[in-house]
Amino acid sequence: MSVKVHIHATHRRYTDGREVVAVEGKTVGECLDHLVRQYPGMEKAIFAGKNKLHHIVEVYVNHASAHPNELPKPVQDGDEIHLILMLAGG
Numbered sequence: 001m002s003v004k005v006h007i008h009a010t011h012r013r014y015t016d017g018r019e020v021v022a023v024e025g026k027t028v029g030e031c032l033d034h035l036v037r038q039y040p041g042m043e044k045a046i047f048a049g050k051n052k053l054h055h056i057v058e059v060y061v062n063h064a065s066a067h068p069n070e071l072p073k074p075v076q077d078g079d080e081i082h083l084i085l086m087l088a089g090g
Contacts, residue, residue, distance in 0.1 A: 001077040003031050008085050014041035028059055029071030031081055046083060058084040 005021045015021055025031035036043045048054045051071060059070040060082040066073045
């Protein structure tokens with residue numbers, strides 16, 4: 001099963017500049033684990049701890065918010081996951 005993960009511009013330094021990475025998994029969590037296996041730098045960028053996303057990371061599946069309980073959300077072949085960073089400034 002192939003799922004595409006769209007990488008936020010801020011995190012592309014961890015994916016060798018790739019905007020989209022193909023991963024495999026049956027849930028968002030499995031897909032993100034596969035992403036981290038391919039690009040280990042992504043782990044600290046998106047995870048705050050074991051199975052816990054950073055509070056600024058938002059996950060969308062096929063352009064719909066996966067919140068709450070993003071990691072166990074099921075995905076299917078051909079789905080797209082977008083990793084969005086909620087940034088604030090002043």
